[in-house]
Amino acid sequence: MKNVKTYCILVAVMIVWGINVPATKVLVTNFAPVTMTALRVFTAGLAVFLFMAAAKKLRLPTAREAKYVFIASIFNVLAHHYFLSIGLKGTSGTNGGLILGTGPLWTTVLAVMFLGTKFTVLRGLGLLLGFTGVSFIVLQGSSVSGIAPGDLLVFLSVLVQAVSFIMVKRLTATMDARLITSYMMLMGSSMLFVIGLIQEPAGLESMTHGTPQLWAVFFASAIVATAMGHMLYNQAMGVIGAAEASIFINLNPCFALLSSVVLLDEVISAVQVLGFLLILAGVIFGSGAAEDLIARQHKRRHKGKRELPVE
Template sequence: MRPLEAGKLYGSVMLVMLMWGLNVVALKVLVAEINPVYMQAARILLAGLSVALFVFLRREFEWVPRAAIKYILLAAVFGMTGHHTFLAVGLSETTAVKSSLILALLPITTSLLAMIFLGDAFTKLRWLGVFAGFAGAVLINVTGEDGGAVQGAATGDAFIFAAMAAQAISFLFIKKASELVAPRVLTIYTLMVGSVGLFAVSFILAPSGWESYITAPGWVWLVFLLSGIFATGLGQILYNASISKIGPGKTAIFNNFVPFFGLLSSALILGENVSPAQLGGFVFIVAGVLLGTGWVDQLLLKKRKQAPVKHHS
């Protein structure tokens, strides 16, 4: 991959991380006003419709080959229905700090799965990057306003862990499907199928939860639209595109930026305090991304190739 192309690709992934970080604040607002599971279902449906409209207007829609159907269904079940269901239920039973810390395991989990099932190569520097990113996520999430550490385990923690694992598994199926289907088209199918599953789960878990749609104030719907169209719709397009080009393991490393951007947006928008330790965590995250994506490996390899060859007489 050429440096300019790599720069654009990594820049688009960083934009997704920023949108997802801002989406943390949006979800906090939405969950307080709308039933969590129903909110997730409607948000994913809106994202799917937005992406479909975008693709149709650009005349890029295509029917998927039969070989890709199973990968799309599995990606939707794990990455949309499973992930968002477990996340909604877990957030209602555990703290945001513990949830963020558990979700920070996503890059490590995805990288390990990619290595085991997809044959993704790992160097010592990439392993170091994975753990540096995790260390940064720990610093960000365990040092809140009260300075308290993560304690104990609960049912909610198990649901959040299941949400993280489901998303990691879905990335493997997205990688397989993206070899057969264009990322934008793949995004439409996963979002639409996933939203159907989410609505089915919503009716089972909270039959009367749809009433929260009626009582929500108008400004909440503005936040809802921004979250569904940009954070989930556009974000999923860009993220799936990066998975198809650099693989799930390398792409997942960038997810370590989400806690930082979520922290920053919470401080600026919600007025929450940010500790020096949390800022220090960002340094670890940056180091983790540079190492874990293989960028440092590529830089060192390039320098070796450019180094003059010494001839011995």
């Protein structure tokens, strides 16, 4: 029970991240998506940077670290948020949230390929279930050609982010994860802003037409969801471990689904519910969470047998 506070923090973060999906959908609908996303992520990166400076944990990366941070920022911020901002404009908040929920599956695939993570039958089953769930969701809202462009772009945003997680994994051995996040956000958002200037000549002008309510959503998304959310998640991960913390990410699609219904008046279909259940099962098996729980239960039973008194 000593980690109850940490568990509550993780649930709160998942709620905020779930709500952030329809919130981002609102922002990209009312502002130029690429320009708005660049400014939102830069605001989040600046908030984390200032926090690390206040905590006296700010330092410059080494040449090796800077190289990996730069490459990771291209995948984690530039490509991920570019595809996500454009994709959410062409799909529903529910579909977007559910597809984003498959992130741990693709991270597992890349970890098996590049980090030597063991591939097991349960992980394979998880990947199959997750892929099936995504297929149900994507094909339900598909166009005549088979796949809605918005769904495909959100899916690509998940894949490029999974690639960045492999790079970040290598960096955390020598660098604070929060500091990595700050540098990635600042670098990536700057590159994204340049693309926004080219692709959206009237992008900055669109930002001048925001209402107070829209700006409240903007800053809440940037500071509460992106900046504080990532810092709290990283802190919780340091307390209970990466494997245990990742299990809570399974709640993210659920809260994204519910908040899209409440905030965007979207309707949940039976196919989306089935897709969510398949994705949830896929992430639990594919991420290794099920294996961890089975191993832990086996260890407890084995320990209990050894501690039985001998008559």
